[in-house]
Amino acid sequence: xxxxxxxxxxxxxxxxxxxxxxxxxxxxxxxxxxxxxxxxxxxxxxxxxxxxxxxxxxxxxxxxxxxxxxxxxxxxxxxxxxxxxxxxxxxxxxxxxxxxxxxxxxxxxxxxx
Amino acid sequence: xxxxxxxxxxxxxxxxxxxxxxxxxxxxxxxxxxxxxxxxxxxxxxxxxxxxxxxxxxxxxxxxxxxxxxxxxxxxxxxxxxxxxxxxxxxxxxxxxxxxxxxxxxxxxxxxxxxxxxxxxxxxxxxxxxxxxxxxxxxxxxxxxxxxxxxxxxxxxxxxxxxxxxxxxxxxxxxxxxxxxxxxxxxxxxxxxxxxxxxx
Numbered sequence: 001x002x003x004x005x006x007x008x009x010x011x012x013x014x015x016x017x018x019x020x021x022x023x024x025x026x027x028x029x030x031x032x033x034x035x036x037x038x039x040x041x042x043x044x045x046x047x048x049x050x051x052x053x054x055x056x057x058x059x060x061x062x063x064x065x066x067x068x069x070x071x072x073x074x075x076x077x078x079x080x081x082x083x084x085x086x087x088x089x090x091x092x093x094x095x096x097x098x099x100x101x102x103x104x105x106x107x108x109x110x111x112x113x
Numbered sequence: 114x115x116x117x118x119x120x121x122x123x124x125x126x127x128x129x130x131x132x133x134x135x136x137x138x139x140x141x142x143x144x145x146x147x148x149x150x151x152x153x154x155x156x157x158x159x160x161x162x163x164x165x166x167x168x169x170x171x172x173x174x175x176x177x178x179x180x181x182x183x184x185x186x187x188x189x190x191x192x193x194x195x196x197x198x199x200x201x202x203x204x205x206x207x208x209x210x211x212x213x214x215x216x217x218x219x220x221x222x223x224x225x226x227x228x229x230x231x232x233x234x235x236x237x238x239x240x241x242x243x244x245x246x247x248x249x250x251x252x253x254x255x256x257x258x259x260x261x262x263x264x265x266x267x268x269x270x271x272x273x274x275x276x277x278x279x280x281x282x283x284x285x286x287x288x289x290x291x292x293x294x295x296x297x298x299x300x301x302x303x304x305x306x307x308x309x310x311x312x313x
Binding site for chain 1: 141144145148149150152153156157160165166169170173174177178241242243245246248249252268269296299300303304
């Protein structure tokens with residue numbers, strides 16, 4: 001068993017050596033450098049466009065955030081709105097609730113009653 | 114034939130630093146210095162002559178766009194080797210999806226080539242070399258792409274474990290274990306095909 005395995009090891013090593021000899025170092029073709037620079041430039045253009053687009057998105061996002069921030073920070077007071085919630089509620093009730101549940105009006109000006 | 118080791122800087126550190134700073138002629142100088150070596154390594158890693166230049170260009174393309182990440186020029190070579198390994202790995206992974214390894218054809222070729230390797234002069238050298246490449250390519254189908262590359266770097270490129278450690282940034286013992294297992298698998302495939310050939 002061992003000699004066979006050992007022989008396989010040697011034959012495999014021989015095969016690897018043969019492979020090394022069958023694949024010597026080689027030089028590149030004439031178009032290697034121009035093709036390489038073409039690929040570099042193509043990638044650069046793509047990267048540049050992508051970066052510009054990404055920058056534009058980031059700028060727009062920041063601007064929107066600032067605008068929203070400012071908008072939220074400003075106190076929301078308008079003359080059309082009542083000052084307080086209770087007042088608003090009261091006003092609302094006087095308009096929409098029936099008289100029976102409305103506030104009681106006492107006429108104190110007539111002492112004869 | 115002794116394996117050629119990957120050692121000895123082919124460009125000055127100064128050139129690398131200039132290329133890092135975006136100097137195109139310096140980058141050209143690096144490519145011109147290393148392309149033959151890279152092409153040779155890729156040829157042996159992927160065993161497809163027609164795609165070697167394409168993969169080598171990918172390596173230099175990655176080099177160009179990641180050169181600024183290189184901390185010191187001293188580690189340039191292991192780093193370039195890592196880029197080469199990664200590009201070869203990506204290529205092999207794509208290839209494997211398309212390819213069917215013809216393991217049944219292996220036995221006759223590999224036995225013939227192993228004998229030829231030991232047996233002095235061989236007729237039709239060109240054809241024989243092609244068959245050797247095909248035989249090894251088929252044989253390495255028994256292991257994963259990552260193991261194939263690791264095995265090639267060790268057995269064919271002749272890199273030491275220390276050099277592999279620098280490239281892979283992995284503990285030497287882990288590399289030893291992985292190499293042993295990969296070699297055993299290839300050996301098993303090699304032996305099995307040899308037996309098939311003997312009985313058939």
